[in-house]
Amino acid sequence: MVEVMNIFLLQTVLLVFIQLFLILILSPFINTLMxxxxxxxxxxxxxxxxxxxxxxxxxxxxxxxxxNQTSPIFLITPFVVFSATLLASLLVPTYITITPLFILGGIILLVYLFGLARFFMAQAAMEPGSGFCGMASSREMMLAMLIEPVLLLSLFVLALMAKSTNLPNIVNWLSIQGIHLFTPTYVLAVIALLIAGIAEMGRVPFDNPETHYELTMIHEGMFLEYSGKLLGMMIWASWIKQLLILSLLANFIFPYGYSASASLPILFTGLLFYFAKVVIVCLIVVLVETVIAKVRLFRVKDILIASFVISIIALVISISKDTGGLGL
Amino acid sequence: MNEAILLQFSFLLFIFGAISALTLNFFSKKLSIVCSSVIGIIGSSLSLISSILILLHKSKLVFSLYFIKPIGPLELIVDPLAAFFILLISMLSIPVLIYSIGYLQAEYMEKNVGVLGVLYHLFILSMILVVCAANAFLFLFLWELMTLISFVFVISDTKSIESQKAGFIYLLMTHIGLAFLLFAFLIFAKYSGSFSFSSFQSVSHGLPNNLKSILFIFMLIGFGTKAGLIPLHIWLPEAHPAAPSHISALMSGVMIKTAVYGLLRFVFDFLSPFPYWWGLTLAVFAIITAMLGIIYASLENDLKRMLAFSSIENMGIILLPLGIGMIFFAFDQKELASLCIIASLFHSLNHSLFKSLLFMCAGSVISVTHTRNMEKLGGLIKLMPQTSMFFLVGALAISAFPPFNGFLSEWLIYQILFSSFQIHSQAVKIFAPVCGALLGFTGAICAATFVKAFSSIFSAMPRSHQPVHAHEVSLSMRLGMGIPAVFCLFVGIAPFAIMPLLQSASEAVIHTNIKSNSFFANNLLINLGANHFAALSPGLIFALLVFFFTMFYFLCKMVGNKMPIRKDETWSCGVTPKAEFEHTPTGYSQPFGVIFRELYTPESFYYKYIYLPVVNGLINISHRVKPIQSGNLQLYLAYIFITLILCLVWLRL
Structure with a gap:
């Protein structure tokens, strides 16, 4: 019994390290790739x-x-943001259907960890007393208000299909559905999630990560007073967050090709599949960015409300077709 | 019967504390404050211990006072549910009393502190007794006492016209609520023939269904007024800021929670079984309250008003699982219903912790800067580092971020909303997930509100002369804020310490126990039928966050550039940065105002469309009745004569 526990523990620790290593290393590459x-x-x-x-x-x-206006909160924020984002990375399934620490929490923890990071970022942006940072901070919080319900509802619809709020359970359920997966509910929920995901990553049409005008940027605008290592940590954390959302989208859009067990060759093919899926989602996001222009700040609401309505339609369809407790 | 003795002793100590506050005031104000506070702290600790014992032993205490013929037995019954609320009250009373030692000396030395001390002790005592009362007459008497004492606190700032106005609105609204409760109790008493709660309970099955629904609506209005349910909330943002800050902490922390107690007690004990639309009604009002409450808070620049609006939001979040629990109960899902009640009580506990903390921080800030306007504050983090840290803890906890306590109760609420798929009602199945999304919406606005509050009070440069000479507050005030701050983190890491207490309280409402496999020793696991599985490990989350933080903090120090961090001016397009360049609180919430244009209704909306029509209607009716009141004696004699004849005729028939 003790030996089984030890092996389980060892496997968990190993998976945690692989996951952290993968996310840390891959995130700058994926950003450049985009x-x-x-x-x-x-x-x-x-x-x-x-x-x-x-x-x-x-x-x-x-x-x-x-x-010189800042307090110690400004100095610790990059590390709080980085650790919260890194903790979130342990919740997201990547190349394997089980996440290393499935006991840690589910979609709600994921959304609230992003929220924790955002809280500190927005607070740190107010510390230097610069008008530009303050504006970015206020706009970021405004966007968060609109994104969070949409993100939660689309995740909720998918979670209701799988009857669990733990991400590995959801992905596992999706992967064993085969051709029956493609119901209107699923398709609509994934579309809503894609819109919310793009918004959460802070990309066109919601925000533009390429811009370097103080007045137009939102997410990056909060880093204006950061420099050196602290800036590095902040930017790395946002790349990690971007990769996490891409992985989530990839695994929900293509719930196939996971490593089923922890043996080495299977893990390797799982990794290859994962990489390919992420690249495809990147391509979708980049295509959207190329053909659509950034919308005006206060028009963002309209797109997100549309996404919210799509989620509600998905929910209603799933309920009206609900027979015998199956969320189809 | 140790619990009973402890509780009785604590009652005596509160009375003794009240007397000592008044008498010692004649000798020295400082002595009066310190002595009555110490006695109060001992009394609160005794009632705290007693309530924990009752919750752990699941015992039931009965104190019979008198038997008055038409009213029935006057009894105090302390069951685990009442004990939970006693726990809430006495747990909060301790730090508030510690805080008040310093706070009263800093702010209220020119006032009559003896009277404040008396009122404080009576306020605590009346709140504890309200949740114990087992007789409608006694309950209403104590309920009224609690209201009137808090009313005196609200109007304690005798110079300000605003606080007098706030007191008036408070008194008016709470009495409308009281009238509805009185109606409900009188209807009950008519059927049961007695005012005692046990007779209410026994008669509940015999009541006609329509009457029960009317009773529920009356209870909802009566208790909803106290809870600040929108649109009955209008007194709350006026009254809470007007009271002294340590009393605001108690009013927001526990007084409005007595409404939760009332609903739990009366709806589940006296009115069950009930149809599911009752729960749906409550849940709809609750989610509207949560959303609108926090939208108002986000646009508010007055620190204490902002906190009061946020209390309205949190009451919505507390009542939401209660409504969902009623739905589950109506569909006979007892286990899920008791989980809902646990969630509701858990959030009540958490909210009293962080809201009292925030009100005490606000009190500290106001006592050194003499302004509640966030526009005029700024830069206090350098002058009051400890207060600002406590405020940060409160802000993180109220925004429900891990690893603080608010996150856990909100997580439970999300899970019960999610479990609604087990109910065979399409309306509920659609309503509950949408509610979950809206809860996320309120969560995000809450975070924005508190980033705005924290940054505009504590960060950057002072925006007026008022915060320039601020200083850290006295030790007792810091201690008073420190205790709830530590508990916010402690409950957030180890909720298992208080889970048995919550379970015991919920079992007193719904007589079923949750299967032991629902809550494991180190993780929060929910596994309630139909494969519904969810897990959360609060301890592990905290440990990993701390681990990552320290690891990367030191790794970052070791690699790369080794130069020390250089401090320099904020970049302001080439000119010297000034406080005027900062983003102000009004500017911060301007985008929120734009996107909530459709949802944001100014205060006058409620007066114009809800209260004024009612008032005008009443005035209209009185105008119609006026002609029969001529003041002529002969006419009145004629009225009496006609009435007499009609009565005789009616009796004859």
Whole structure:
């Protein structure tokens, strides 16, 4: 009994480390990949694929200058944001249907961990007393108000189909449905989730990560007073968050090709499938970015309300077709 | 019977504390404050211990006072449900009393502190007795006493016209609520022939269904007024800010929770079985209250009014699982219903912790800066580092972020909303997940509200001369804020310490026990039929957050650039940064105002469309009745004569 427990513990620790390593290493690459794909679609050459790592190493070499108005909260925020995001990464299934720590929590914890990170970011942005940071902070919180219900409802619809709020259970349930998966409920819920996911990542048409005008940027605007290592941590954390949402979308849109067990070759194919799925979702996001322009700030509400309505329609369909407790 | 003796002793101590506050005031104000507070702390600790013992032993205490013929036996009964609310009251009373030692000395030395001390003790005592009362007459008497004492606190600032107005609205609204409760009790008494709660309970099955629904509506209006359910909330944002801050902490922390007690006691004990639309009605009002309450809070610049609106929001969040629990109960899902009650009580406990903490922090800020306007504050984090940390803890807890306590109760509420798929009603199946999304909506607005509050009070530079000379508050005030702050974190990491208490209280309402496999030793696990599975590990979340934080903090120090962090001016397009360049609280909430344009209704909306029509109607009716009141004596004699004849005729028939 003790030995079984030990093996279980060992496996868990191993899976935790693989997951953390994967997310930490892959996130700068995926961000650069999106930039590259976008550049290619727009007929530009784009940055080299290793640009994300170059950027990070540059940030860590630079001197850190902070505003003299700030308190220690400003200095610890990058680490709070980074740890909350990293903790969230243990909840999201990537290449394998079980997450390393399934006991930790489910979709609600995921959304609230992002919320915790956002709270500290928005607070830190107010610390230096700069007008630009403050504006970005207020706009980010406004966007969060609109995104959170949409994200939660679309996740709720998918969770109701699987009758569990734990992400591995949901993904597992989706993966064993086969062809019966493609019901109107599922399709609508995934569309709503895609819209909410793009908004949560802070990409066009909601926010533009490429812009460097103080008045137009929202998410990046909060980092204006950060520099050096602290800026590096903040940016890395937002890349990680982006990868987590991409993984979530990838696994909900294509619930196939997971490693079923922890043996090495199967793990390897699982990883390959995972990478391919993420790249496809990246392509979708980049295509949306290329053909759609950024909308005006207060028009963002309309898109998100549309997504909310789509989720409600998905819910109503699932209920009206509900026979014998199956959420189809 | 140890619990009984402890509880009686605590009652005596509260009375003794009241007397000592008054008498010692003649000698020295400071002595009066310190002595009565210490006696109050001992009394609260005794009632706290007693309530925990009752909850753990699941015992039931009965104190019979008198038997008055038309009213029935005057009894105090302390069952686990009442004990839970005694726990809430006495748990909060201790830090508030510690806080008040410093707070009264800083703020109220020119006032009559003896009277404040007397009222404080009577306020606590009346709240404890309200939840014990087992007789409608006694209950209403104590309910009224509680209201009147808090009314005196509200108008304690005699110089301000606003607080007098607030007191008037408070008195008016609570008496409308009282009238509805009185109606409900009189109808009950007519059927049962006695005012005692046990007779109410025995007669409940014999009541006609329509009458029961009317009784429920009356209870909802009566208790909803106290709870601040929108649109009955109009007194709350006026009255809570007007009271002294330590009393605001108690009013928001526990007094409005007595409404939750009332609903739990009367609906589940006296009116069951009931149809499910009752629960749906309550839940709909609750979610509207939560949403509108926090939208108002986000646009408010007055610190204490903002906290009062946030209390309205939290009452919505507390009543939401209660409504859903009633739905489950009506569909005979007893286990889920008791989980709902646990969630509701858990959030009541958490809300009293962090809301009292926030009100005490607000009191500290106001006592050193003499303004409640967030526009005029700023930069206090450097002058009051400890107060600002306590406020940050409160802000994180109320925004329901892990690893603090608010997150756990909201997580439970999400889970019970999610379990609604087990109910065979399509309306509920659609309503509950949408409610979940709206709860997320309120959560996000709450976070924004508290980022705005914290940053505009504590961050950056002072925006007026008022915060410039602020200083850290006295030790007793910091201690008073520290205790709830520590408990916010403790409950958030180890909810299992208080889970048995919550379970015991919910068993007193719904006589079923949740299967022991629902809550495991180290994780919060829900496994309630139909494969519904959810897990949460609060301890592990905290441990991992701390681990990641320390690891990356030190890793980051070791790699890369080794130069120390340099401090320099904030970049302000090349000019010297000034406080005027900052984003103000009004500016911060401006985008929220734009997106909530359709939902945001100013205060006058409720007066114009709900209260004024009722008032005008009443005035209209009195105008119609006026002609028969001529003041002529002969006419009145004629009325009496006609009435007499009609009575005789009626009796003859």
């Amino acid at each position: 930039k590259k794909l976008k550049a290619l679609l727009q007929g530009r050459i784009g940055p080299p694929l290793m640009q994300g790592y170059y950027d990070l190493s540059k940030y860590f070499q630079k001197e850190t200058v902070v505003s």
